[in-house]
Amino acid sequence: MTSQRHMVVLPALCWNIRRPDFYAVTADVTAEGIRLRSSARLAAGEDLTCSIRHIGQLEVRITEVSGQDFVVWVRGGRATLNGLARQFVTLARAQNFSLEPIRGHRRIVPAQKTAVITLESGVTFPGHVLNVSASGIALLVDQALELGETIWVGSRAARVARHFEHGIGAAFLEPLEPDAVHAAMTL
Structure with a gap:
């Protein structure tokens, strides 16, 4: 079963005791966690504090890193993430993201226009x-x-x-x- 993904773009400032502050931006939220993007070099298992605009300060653990994307799990578990989900969904709707269908076929310009x-x-x-x-x-x-x-x-x-x-x-x-x-x- 796949989780519903809600796209929402919010700036975040993240840090921990072993690394200086770095900037990130949220990409989406699912039941599996919050996906963010950053140019910082990160590792799965790393604990962070992230201050996300309109959401607040969260204690998180990185569960996955792929290129510049990383997924965090909010401490407090699924119940805490579910509580935050309403805030994220409200913000996503306010940002008016509509999912563009993925193009699966090549486009042409016909002679008869x-x-x-x-x-x-x-x-x-x-x-x-x-x-x-x-x-x-x-x-x-x-x-x-x-x-x-x-x-x-x-x-x-x-x-x-x-x-x-x-x-x-x-x-x-x-x-x-x-x-x-x-x-x-x-x-």
Whole structure:
């Protein structure tokens, strides 16, 4: 079973009796601990005091080190971490992190850049294709579309997944075959 990961970026100052103060930044929190990043050379098993902005001073033990990332377990165990989790989740929501889907397919710019967009209401309007992949499409549009709204791009059903200036990114409800994505494709 994997833990739910909450991304939250907060500055931290950490130290112990054997090392000078060093700066770190939180990356995320799970039931397994708090992941931070720092340029300091650290070792698993090391005890630290970390003062994390908006959270407070915590006594922690490093449980894992990977490059510049390190995971700490808060002294007091899971009950203490669970108590802190509400604070971290509230701060994560305030930072408005939305998880960007990981791109699993290459993107192309098709030769045919005009597409007809159809809303569930039947209203149609033109869109300009910026790029397309087997899993989705980026379009410039003049209409305001809601996140999660179902649209049709040509004959392909898609769900609006993100907004950017003057456009949207939409995920196809049924991905295309990767071989079907090429410069001469039409939607």
